[in-house]
Amino acid sequence: MTKLKLGPIADDKPVKIALELPAALHRDLTDYGRLLAEGGAPIEPAKLIVPMLERFISTDRGFAKARRTTG
Numbered sequence: 001m002t003k004l005k006l007g008p009i010a011d012d013k014p015v016k017i018a019l020e021l022p023a024a025l026h027r028d029l030t031d032y033g034r035l036l037a038e039g040g041a042p043i044e045p046a047k048l049i050v051p052m053l054e055r056f057i058s059t060d061r062g063f064a065k066a067r068r069t070t071g
Contacts, residue, residue, distance in 0.1 A: 004036055006051050009043055017046060 021029070029045035037043050057063060 004032070005055060006032075006036060006048070009036070009047055009051055014047075017049075019046075019049070021045075 026045055029048050030042070033043035033045060033048055036048075
């Protein structure tokens with residue numbers, strides 16, 4: 001099994017978003033969704049964006065430090 005930074009994606013109510021992505025990033029998200037699904041139905045790129053951003057922000061030490069000092 002591939003060790004990915006994201007865990008399982010919650011099956012929640014979909015939210016419509018409008019966002020332009022570079023083609024290369026879309027391909028990467030598509031591949032990531034396929035790998036994360038572990039042989040199941042691939043996860044759509046749009047469903048990966050929020051968990052990836054949440055993970056990025058929660059593990060960004062510089063952001064956490066700045067938030068503590070300005071908050």
